[in-house]
Amino acid sequence: MFDLFSDIFTYRDNALTRIDPRVKLLIALAALVAVVSAERPILPFGFFVLCLGTVAALGVPAKLVALRLAAPFSTVAVLVVIHTFVTGTTPLFTLTLGGWTLTAKAEGFRQGLFLGNRVLGALSIVLLLGIATPAHRIFQALRGFRISKEWVEVAILMYRYIFVLLDRVGDLAAAQRLRLGYRAPRRGLASFSALAGATIVHSFEQARRTHDAMRLRGYRGTMPFGPFPALKRRERGILLLGLAGILAAYAILEWGVAG
Amino acid sequence: MIDQRMPIRTILATAVLLCALPSPAFAMHIAEGILPLPWALLWYAVAFPFVAWGLRDLRRRSREAPWFKPLVGLVGAALFLISCMPIPVPTAGTCSHPSGAGIAAILIGPWLTAVVASIALTLQALFLAHGGLTTLGANIVSMGVAGAWVGWGVFAAARRFGLPWFAAAFLAGLFSDWATYATTSLELAAALHGEGSFTTMFSLILLAFVPTQLPLGILEGFLCAGALKFIRSRRPELLRAVPEGGTS
Amino acid sequence: MRAVDVREVSFTYDDGTEALAGIHFRVEEGEFVAVLGSNGSGKTTLIQLLVGLLKTNAGRIEIGGREIGSLEAEELYQRVGLVFQNPNDQLFAATVEEDCAFGPRNLNLPEAEVQKRVTESLAAVAALPLRGRAIHHLSFGEQKRVSLAGVLAMRPAVLILDEPTAGLDPAGEAQMMQLLKKLNREEKMTVILATHSVDMLPLFANRIYVLDRGRVLQEGPSEEIFRHQEMIVRAKLRLPYVSRLMYEMKRHDGVPIDGLPLTIGEARAQLLELIPKEMILPGIEESGS
Amino acid sequence: MRAVDVREVSFTYDDGTEALAGIHFRVEEGEFVAVLGSNGSGKTTLIQLLVGLLKTNAGRIEIGGREIGSLEAEELYQRVGLVFQNPNDQLFAATVEEDCAFGPRNLNLPEAEVQKRVTESLAAVAALPLRGRAIHHLSFGEQKRVSLAGVLAMRPAVLILDEPTAGLDPAGEAQMMQLLKKLNREEKMTVILATHSVDMLPLFANRIYVLDRGRVLQEGPSEEIFRHQEMIVRAKLRLPYVSRLMYEMKRHDGVPIDGLPLTIGEARAQLLELIPKEMILPGIEESGS
Numbered sequence A: 001m002f003d004l005f006s007d008i009f010t011y012r013d014n015a016l017t018r019i020d021p022r023v024k025l026l027i028a029l030a031a032l033v034a035v036v037s038a039e040r041p042i043l044p045f046g047f048f049v050l051c052l053g054t055v056a057a058l059g060v061p062a063k064l065v066a067l068r069l070a071a072p073f074s075t076v077a078v079l080v081v082i083h084t085f086v087t088g089t090t091p092l093f094t095l096t097l098g099g100w101t102l103t104a105k106a107e108g109f110r111q112g113l114f115l116g117n118r119v120l121g122a123l124s125i126v127l128l129l130g131i132a133t134p135a136h137r138i139f140q141a142l143r144g145f146r147i148s149k150e151w152v153e154v155a156i157l158m159y160r161y162i163f164v165l166l167d168r169v170g171d172l173a174a175a176q177r178l179r180l181g182y183r184a185p186r187r188g189l190a191s192f193s194a195l196a197g198a199t200i201v202h203s204f205e206q207a208r209r210t211h212d213a214m215r216l217r218g219y220r221g222t223m224p225f226g227p228f229p230a231l232k233r234r235e236r237g238i239l240l241l242g243l244a245g246i247l248a249a250y251a252i253l254e255w256g257v258a259g
Numbered sequence B: 001m002i003d004q005r006m007p008i009r010t011i012l013a014t015a016v017l018l019c020a021l022p023s024p025a026f027a028m029h030i031a032e033g034i035l036p037l038p039w040a041l042l043w044y045a046v047a048f049p050f051v052a053w054g055l056r057d058l059r060r061r062s063r064e065a066p067w068f069k070p071l072v073g074l075v076g077a078a079l080f081l082i083s084c085m086p087i088p089v090p091t092a093g094t095c096s097h098p099s100g101a102g103i104a105a106i107l108i109g110p111w112l113t114a115v116v117a118s119i120a121l122t123l124q125a126l127f128l129a130h131g132g133l134t135t136l137g138a139n140i141v142s143m144g145v146a147g148a149w150v151g152w153g154v155f156a157a158a159r160r161f162g163l164p165w166f167a168a169a170f171l172a173g174l175f176s177d178w179a180t181y182a183t184t185s186l187e188l189a190a191a192l193h194g195e196g197s198f199t200t201m202f203s204l205i206l207l208a209f210v211p212t213q214l215p216l217g218i219l220e221g222f223l224c225a226g227a228l229k230f231i232r233s234r235r236p237e238l239l240r241a242v243p244e245g246g247t248s
Numbered sequence C, D: 001m002r003a004v005d006v007r008e009v010s011f012t013y014d015d016g017t018e019a020l021a022g023i024h025f026r027v028e029e030g031e032f033v034a035v036l037g038s039n040g041s042g043k044t045t046l047i048q049l050l051v052g053l054l055k056t057n058a059g060r061i062e063i064g065g066r067e068i069g070s071l072e073a074e075e076l077y078q079r080v081g082l083v084f085q086n087p088n089d090q091l092f093a094a095t096v097e098e099d100c101a102f103g104p105r106n107l108n109l110p111e112a113e114v115q116k117r118v119t120e121s122l123a124a125v126a127a128l129p130l131r132g133r134a135i136h137h138l139s140f141g142e143q144k145r146v147s148l149a150g151v152l153a154m155r156p157a158v159l160i161l162d163e164p165t166a167g168l169d170p171a172g173e174a175q176m177m178q179l180l181k182k183l184n185r186e187e188k189m190t191v192i193l194a195t196h197s198v199d200m201l202p203l204f205a206n207r208i209y210v211l212d213r214g215r216v217l218q219e220g221p222s223e224e225i226f227r228h229q230e231m232i233v234r235a236k237l238r239l240p241y242v243s244r245l246m247y248e249m250k251r252h253d254g255v256p257i258d259g260l261p262l263t264i265g266e267a268r269a270q271l272l273e274l275i276p277k278e279m280i281l282p283g284i285e286e287s288g289s
């Protein structure tokens, strides 16, 4: 779980990481809107292939991608199961479970697959965004969109100190494990709540020290942000192109407008 | 298209089948892409005033006390980590995580919990593929609004009724966890029931959660109480640092 | 018997950092071994592999003759105990006593035995008077000792310490090293410590492994290790100050010094050989120390 | 002018711990002063008083000739800059560049000036290539240097460092001390550092204050300080290893050594005087260092 949080790829230099985060964010949002409002499976699937292909091309290890996709994949599985047994009329097969009979239905199965397909499409877009843009650049972009300064400031601090606390909490949890703190469920729960409590205590102490350090460098309650440069011509071009491309794809695949 | 006469046992059996899947039904948050656009926007609209009011609160208090934002940021980081910690009890399955909304509401109050939850959920969506950007609003509502207010309310009420803080914290953790999942089920059912019955879908999803969430809620109750006990025994003065949490 | 046997072990973190690259590392029972390396050389990674917190990508690790993966947690943690670098990260109970009792209680020992172990382990680190104190009121040096006691209460055969003297003042450093030496010599405990401070090692460690960027540069008793000045510098380390003085005198001034004295005692003996008797002032308080 | 003037200052924490008891502490502009003391001797407390994080219970603190309470926060933080012991406390932005720009931006400087200061301060600590990196991807040594850069970007007249070399390996330690020396000699920055490691100090510090349980035990240039072996031991410190060797030879073996050499260079010179010329082997590579 903790190892998933590796953002090393966002700091690599490539064509995608160089694009202004505002542009990427807008394009990603447009793509998400397109995917979740799509009525046919082809558009989400197209995004899935495109984004995952790009992720692979960026050299992100397959293991990492698989790890990140594992939980959503299980969501997809659940969706398919629920819909298969609950929705529809045309029987596919029946299943006997402890005396109860369940009938799988074709429409439900298709409906489930459709939803699953949408999840994967949307997810791969966000995955790509998260792999091409470091967190602080996304925060910056949000600030560019006039998201509250307080929100961005707290988000920056949270993001930074998640890593600091993670180191300490990781050690703490390891120390508990090495002294068999998780051997039996009851003691495990006690260790676990001590761990949670210790994390909070650490965070309060760290907050005091961090605020001291901030104060000594002139902090008076608001974090100063650098100026936000206007989008360059090239970036405006990318933005227009990206949005137009998504719109065109949507028009062709959803409305059947021939190009 | 859901069969209106579907026997309750079909629902139960489906729920049992779901439990056989390798991971709990919907993990903690609604995954990216599940909600159709109108529902996604609706939940954003519901979440917005809570987060906005929380931010207003934050702005006001950090004007009085400049250390307040770093404190919220750090406590937020801690809560983020806690909500990522796999619960170490084998019976609850491998992928269960506490929601942390109850302890957060006790520590920093429900308004700020909504703010912290919105940030934590954004980070998880972007970097951990947990939850999502389109479902962010819905997830904020279930965790940062429903979970936080229920947790806070239960704690405050239990204290008012003279329950010891340990019991109050337990109940707060328990009910905030359940409230979070109930809200999640409601959001899912509302969006997914299609032309079928909302109540059938809702009960089905709720049932799918029950086998994992019922015990998990209890565990979260113990976690909430245990964590608070730890803080109280080691650094009681810290609980007074944020006077508008539920502990004062 | 061999306490720890690490053969051809590599480890790469998820983000691609190769922290260890084909390491051999062997410790016999009762030895006092130091892993010496600069920041980022892989000491902590090696240690975490030894206690099972990380799993090797390649190679084999044996603890007390058994493959580490085949050991139950309960068994493993009575064979190896790890003292973390930052005591704050290890002390999670409210009081000293509770913290020391944490491990034994998890072993489901009867309460009398738990108390006995707490007493013994606190006594071993000279921290008995701290027994009832709250953890966060302890000084840094006290915390370090208490965190060691918590691990000793598990009675591990092998004691592993990550930078045990980091952050301690000279008196605390000397006390900690003496303590470890006593555990090693009197209690026959196998001690493995990771560090990048060199001055004390020659006095304590039987053997030293020099780590650099995930590889073992050299291995042997301290006299052997510190003879290779270039290797030491390559590993971003340095000679103990006393040896550095002797090295420079030998190398640059042409003073005929045998080998390379590592400790103050050795250096003194050698220098006295070189200084003519008639220069030495009598009477000031002969010998002593 | 006097950079820092602390007169008769005491400080007691809320819980009743008397951390400082009537201290005098004076630093002239351009000096390099070390505060030497064991764990808990009050170094951090003194430092926090100097930068205004704590307020004295009794006594007077002047920074650059003005009473500390009378200085505006903005003014004070351009006179004194504090580098914390743990770089994590201080690196709160997401990237190196943003962290360094934090201070200058708080001063409302124009963006061009902010960027100039970031570049200069990163260059001063040899960390320019790290500019775009995320803080949590830096190694410990890099974090230490970047946190120093963030303070330098405020252009403080007095630079205060709490244990600047703690946790660094020998190479990192030497680099950090050289860096501070350069800032002191070339940029004429006043440097005050708190530490309990003694070996490097004689090479760098003009003057040393020895602190023990909230009191100044002694104050003076390093030759002066380390001449008092008992005082040093009382403060739970020790002599630099080289001096210890020389001290023992002088004291116990009766070797006639002048004063007490503190550095390897000094010890070498003195020892060479004592060793007869005819014993020295010619040819091995004379002088050099």
Ligand SMILES: Nc1ncnc2c1ncn2[C@@H]1O[C@H](COP(=O)(O)OP(=O)(O)OP(=O)(O)O)[C@@H](O)[C@H]1O
Binding pocket: C013, C014, C015, C017, C018, C019, C037, C038, C039, C040, C041, C042, C043, C044, C045, C046, C196, D139, D140
């Ligand atoms: N969790 C991690 N993820 C990725 N890389 C890591 C992780 N932990 C350590 N590393 C890297 O692995 C290498 C070895 O690190 P390790 O912590 O073992 O070194 P060390 O010798 O203990 O250093 P120090 O003296 O600073 O404690 C370093 O390059 C480090 O950056």
Ligand SMILES: Nc1ncnc2c1ncn2[C@@H]1O[C@H](COP(=O)(O)OP(=O)(O)OP(=O)(O)O)[C@@H](O)[C@H]1O
Binding pocket: C139, C140, D013, D014, D015, D017, D018, D019, D037, D038, D039, D040, D041, D042, D043, D044, D045, D046, D196
């Ligand atoms: N916040 C605090 N509350 C109460 N007592 C404190 C606090 N901080 C420090 N002390 C005590 O004040 C004394 C001086 O502590 P200080 O931190 O100044 O020492 P130090 O010289 O910096 O030690 P170290 O080398 O361990 O950093 C110690 O006895 C310590 O326990």
Ligand SMILES: [Mg+2]
Binding pocket: C043, C044, C045, C162
């Ligand atoms: Mg290490």
Ligand SMILES: [Mg+2]
Binding pocket: D043, D044, D045, D162
């Ligand atoms: Mg200190």
